[in-house]
Amino acid sequence: MNNPVRRWSIAVSAAVLALSLAACGEDDTAADPEGSGSSESSSSAPAEGGSTEAAELPEWAPAILTEGDAVTGLDFTDTPEPSGELQVATVTEGDGPPVEVGQTLTVNYLGAVYQGTEPFDESYSGGQPVQFPIGVGQLIQGWDQAIPGTPVGSRIIMSIPPDLGYGEQGSPPTIPGGSTLFFVIDVIDAA
Secondary structure (H helix, E strand, O other): OOOHHHHHHHHHHHHHHHHHHHHHOOOOOOOOOOOOOOEEEOOOOOOOOEOOOOOOOOOOOOEEEEEOOEEEEEEOOOOOOOOOOOEEEEEEOEOOOEOOOOOEEEEEEEEEEOOOOOOOEEOHHHOOOEEEEOOOOOOOHHHHHHOOOOEOOOEEEEEEOHHHOOOOOOEOOOEOOOOOEEEEEEEEEEO
16 A cells, blocks of 8 residues: 555546646546447446445436446436536445545546536546545535535535536636536545
């Protein structure tokens, strides 16, 4: 666990995620959700340490596409227009302690704009979760407001309105101005 290369790799991944979520939103490593083997599922495996039963997704949430335990995309086919409110639902509830403001999270995540056909950013395909502090203003407001209180080991889905995401300016070219963002997040650890 004290491998300096692994710590460096995690630190670099965290910096890239923070920049992506806080500023540019661009990711050249986004996975192709239409790759072979993708399947629609709302009963995805939970983050490490989570329970095995998945809740039924609320009407506002798109279907979660998975390949094994990895989230590969979101299917907005039957998803209504976003409400303009921050919405969060637990897909699978973990049995760990609740996330606290100021902790460093270890997560896997996938983000897509409403009606997007591909994610604008994701960490599942890299094989390495990412780390970053939560609730300290380094990420978009939607993450800082929605994640604290989530039990470690949970998988959640969020709908983030533009004013808690990238606003009217967006983060071109991957996130148009005024976009509602949807994220699936596996909370692996918080310390």
